[in-house]
Amino acid sequence: MASVDGYDAVIGLEVHVQLGTESKMFTDAPYYFGAAPNELTNPVVMGMPGTLPVLNKRAIEKTIQVGLMLGCEIPQVSKWDRKHYYYPDMPKNYQISQYDQPLCLGGSVEIELDGPSRNVMGEHRRVSLTRIHLEEDVGKLTHVADGSLVDYNRAGAPLIEIVTEPDIFSPEEAFAFLTSLRNTLQNAGISDCDMEKGQMRCDANVSVKPVGTTKLGTKVELKNLNSISGVRNGLRYEIERQIRELKAGATIVQQTRRWDAEAGVTSLMRTKEEAQDYRYFPDPDLMPVRISEDWKSQLAEGLPELPFDRQRRYMADYSLPYTVTAVLCSNRQLSVFFEEAIRQHNNPLAIANLITNDLLRELGAASSGSEGEDGERRSLDSLGVSAVGVADLVAMVDKGVLSNQMAKEVLSGMIATGQSPEAVAEAKGLRQSSDSGEIEAICRQAMEENPKAVQEFLAGNEKSINAIKGRVMKATQGKANPTVVDQVLRKLLASG
Amino acid sequence: MNQDSLAYLPASKLARLLASGELTAVELSRAVLERAEQLNAQVNAFLGWDGDDLMAQAEASDKRRKADKALGFFDGIPVALKNNIAVKGSLLTCGSRMLESFVSPYDATVVERMKAAGMLVWGRLNMDEFAMGSSTETSYFGSTANPWDLTRTPGGSSGGSAAALAAGMSPMTLGSDTGGSIRQPAAFCGIYGLKPTYGRVSRYGLVAFASSLDQIGPFGHCVEDVARMMEVLCGVDPKDSSSYPAPVSPFHAELELALTGGRPMVLGLPVEYFKEDGLDPAVRRAMDEVVAYYKEMGWQIKDVSLPNSHLAVPTYYVIATAEASSNLARFDGIRYTHRSESASDAVDVYFKSRGEGFGEEVKRRIILGTFVLSSGYHDAYYLKAQQVRTLIRNDFSKAFEEVDLVLTPTTPSPAFVRGERITDPLQMYLNDIYTICPNLTGLPAISVPCGFASQNLPVGFQLIAPHFEEVRLLTAARAYEKGNDWHTRHPAL
Structure with a gap:
């Protein structure tokens, strides 16, 4: 627990995640990001009189899968309730949600805390969850000069709400929680979790209490935390604010505050007195869902390995360094790409290095700085390089056909043209010579042209060999295999 | 054939x-239109219709018929709908100012089914606002008259549907029934009205009043009309999660078979219902005659007890209003409803639009429903009402262990005078005392015309069957129909 100024913070998060289903939660209207306003609607989405909801089975399945991945209890029966409040972005003025019988109970998310250095794995622990329930998203309101505009595209999109216990104790842990949760959900194809697109949203409850005490302080709810760093920064500010208030002798009032990322402050939205009565009651239009053991095990079968499990396996089975596995396992696509490549050519370290260094650098260059601070990367697909291509490239280096330097050039060519490494190397005339007979002749000539370097080397100046090597490489236009050149030169020099 | 000779002919x-x-x-359609035009000023059963559209549908039907491609038994029969059932491109007002200019962008599932059967869907029938009422007097568009006595109510909330059929203005009409809204007006107007088992008929496109109680059902001049209409309406609907995949068979033929080949049935008379002081002597007399008729047929009449029936009305008014307060939340002045001209901001839009758009009875029920669901009262009212609902359901299950059907009056009295009870909501609510239980339990029930009180006012009795036993219900109704001619009498208009 990270104490600040004699106080400990206690944090609970409510994370909303849109499930990437083709259709909406209670109707067959399609849902995707980026459509023209109010295009993704139908009479059900608009809450037209007489319309009725029907359940999206895929959304229920995805929620159960999330629960299974996070070790939740999946009850046999789950039901649907109406939550009432008036807001123009809600077509029915009630939201179909789950009140007392959600799809998932309990569970936890494994998080990694900061290690002693960037190169060393930090401590891991599990953050407990209260529940996960499924509900429908609401529309989006935009305020303009002469009124407000409503876009109902998002209304009715399947949304899960993941509620944690007050089991997070610093802004950094909250950051780690969201990062881990996002990786886990992305990894399983549950959601893209893009916070900029509103696919993942987070509200935080935070309170502080004097170090060593057990009674929780009065909590404040933080809203408008629009990125994972926003959650961390908003919490940092709010914790300091609460401590400052308490030290000044004030008391914390239960309230909801809004984080302003630009100004870097939170401000009051409403106090508890204004809290709403949602008048929950079971939705008479929907029957409860019964979840059989068979259905559960069927859904469990489709689940991928969790990112942290995969990372531990990469470190154990392939002896990959922590930093490399951290990058590979931060993204499902990267790890799938990596595993496909090593099936083709068994050199995990070289392939992992090529992916995490060269390929991601190219990706960074291609997206010209659009990589968000939360590490959201452009898709590998956009580079047009296949895992097989990368495997073949590393294999060419391993066979001595290409030098490491040449390999980088070939990779650029692969990205530029979409061709195989063989074709790129061929077109660019990149192929290192490992013919020791041919290389020996060039080495002899280079030695003759550099008698001084030869003498110095024989006198014990090891570095002098580089001057001769430089000659050889220049004469071969860099195509001689440096390893072979080194071997040949040393043999010739030794034999005088 | 002229309009008057066609007016009262059953649809079949x-x-x-x-x-x-x-x-x-x-x-047929020309005759129907002529009669509706002639009588609607007196009866006010219709809120409106599109005559050109009806004639175009009729021409298409005749064309099909000529080509030997009729879509079903009822191809070419006009059917008019209570104005809470969605018809694409048609006003869907629910008798409310709130939806005065709302045009439905889609067809209800029952409308799709009737069109697929070749029926001519036409006419918007008057109703109590959002189906809340028992007299069609809460309609924003004026009340409807009972064709038997224009000073009296046709009942409600499907008063327009019952009056239109009874007055011969449409050979077939549909209503909706949440607490008796089909059966009570059927009894008041001397016709048949059936509320199907909950889940039998899709609710998709029926503007919800109380979702766990609402069902669409037909009015008819005879049992065969009702049975055949049920064949068109029934069936599971993927758009309605509460619809149930019960088999749909040729009900009209099955009931005739059951009548000739079946055993005598046992009818149960709930002792509690006949203790009521509020039961009109004329209704009591009519019930005695119904009992005597069935006994003469060799059927058995047995007393049954429904010990929790005195709790039905309060239970109903908690559950129905709770659901209504939620269902009607969407009418807010933001999208397609009435919007107040004088609203200054978003919150003001809600308050003023709802204040202006809803009538007194609707507001009363929204307030009541909001109260019973509110935090701190939810358990004492809504939860308790759901528990009582289970007790009432158990009462009926127990009764059906001993009897095939339950026999009751449909209403405590014949049609009352318009304006007489509209100022006394409690008195109005007690009208539903016999009809509410089938909604709370989901059981199917029918009102059968069984005579007249003084002043030529029709009286009806109600039969209640176990879930999905509509054929049993119709068989008993048909057995009565065979030996009585009440249903062949018509008002002098």
Whole structure:
């Protein structure tokens, strides 16, 4: 627990995640990001009189899968309730949600805390969850000069709400929680979790209490935390604010505050007195869902390995360094790409290095700085390089056909043209010579042209060999295999 | 054939005339339109209709018939709908100012089914606002008259549907029933009205009043009309999660078979219902005659007890209003409803639009429903009401262990005078005392015309069957119909 100024913070998060289903939660209207306003609607989405909801089975399945991945209890029966409040972005003025019988109970998310250095794995622990329930998203309101505009595209999109216990104790842990949760959900194809697109949203409850005490302080709810760093920064500010208030002798009032990322402050939205009565009651239009053991095990079968499990396996089975596995396992696509490549050519370290260094650098260059601070990367697909291509490239280096330097050039060519490494190397005339007979002749000539370097080397100046090597490489236009050149030169020099 | 000779013919009789070529759908529709035009000023059963559209549908039907491609038994029969059932491109007002200019962008599932059967969907029938009422007097568009006595109410909330059929203005009409809204007006107007088992008929496109109680059902001049209409309406609907995949068979033929080949049935008389002081002597007399008729047929009449029936009305008014307060939340002045001209901001839009758009009775029920769901009262009212609902359901399950059907009056009294009870909501609510239980339990029930009180006012009795036993219900109704001619009498208009 990270104490600040004699106080400990206690944090609970409510994370909303849109499930990437083709259709909406209670109707067959399609849902995707980026459509023209109010295009993704139908009479059900608009809450037209007489319309009725029907359940999206895929959304229920995805929620159960999330629960299974996070070790939740999946009850046999789950039901649907109406939550009432008036807001123009809600077509029915009630939201179909789950009140007392959600799809998932309990569970936890494994998080990694900061290690002693960037190169060393930090401590891991599990953050407990209260529940996960499924509900429908609401529309989006935009305020303009002469009124407000409503876009109902998002209304009715399947949304899960993941509620944690007050089991997070610093802004950094909250950051780690969201990062881990996002990786886990992305990894399983549950959601893209893009916070900029509103696919993942987070509200935080935070309170502080004097170090060593057990009674929780009065909590404040933080809203408008629009990125994972926003959650961390908003919490940092709010914790300091609460401590400052308490030290000044004030008391914390239960309230909801809004984080302003630009100004870097939170401000009051409403106090508890204004809290709403949602008048929950079971939705008479929907029957409860019964979840059989068979259905559960069927859904469990489709689940991928969790990112942290995969990372531990990469470190154990392939002896990959922590930093490399951290990058590979931060993204499902990267790890799938990596595993496909090593099936083709068994050199995990070289392939992992090529992916995490060269390929991601190219990706960074291609997206010209659009990589968000939360590490959201452009898709590998956009580079047009296949895992097989990368495997073949590393294999060419391993066979001595290409030098490491040449390999980088070939990779650029692969990205530029979409061709195989063989074709790129061929077109660019990149192929290192490992013919020791041919290389020996060039080495002899280079030695003759550099008698001084030869003498110095024989006198014990090891570095002098580089001057001769430089000659050889220049004469071969860099195509001689440096390893072979080194071997040949040393043999010739030794034999005088 | 002229309009008057066609006016009171049952839909099944008309369908046979269409099939034999003695009548065309165009002739029938013209007659229906003429009569509706002639009588609606007095009766106010219809809020409106599109005559050109009806004639175009009739022509298409005749064309199909000529090409031997009729879509079903009722191809060419006009059917008018209570104005809480969505018809694409047509006003869907629910009798409310709130939806005065709302045009439905889609068809209800029952509308799709009727169109697929070749029926001519036309006319918007008057109703209590959002189906809340028992007299069609809470309609924003004026009340409807009972064709038997224009000073009296046709009942409600499907008063327009019952009055239109009883007055011969449409050979077939549909209503909706949440607490008796089909059966009570059927009894008041001397016709048949059936509330199907909850889940039998899709609710998709029926503007919800109380979702766990609402069902669409038909009115008819005879049992065959009702049975055949049920064949068109029933069936599971993927758009309605509460619809149930019960088999749909030729009900009209099955009931005749059951009547000739079946055993005598046992009818249960709930002792509690006949203790009521509020039961009108004329209704009591009519019930005695119904009992005597069935006994004479060799059927058995047995006393049964429904010990929790005195709790039905309060239970109903908690559950129905709770659901209504939620269902009607969407009418907010933001999208397609009435919007107040004088609203200054978003919150003001809600308050003023709802204040202006809803009538007194609707507001009363929204307030009541909001109260019973509110934090701190939810358990004492809503939860308790759901528990009582289970007790009432158990009462009926127990009764059905001993009897095939439960027999009750449909209403405590014949049609009352318009304006007489509208100022006394409690008195109005007690009208539903016999009809509410089938909604709370989901059981199917029918109102059968069984005589007249003084002043030529129709009286009806109600039969209640176990879930999905509509054929049993119709068989008993048909057994009565065979030996009585009440249903063949019509108002002098």
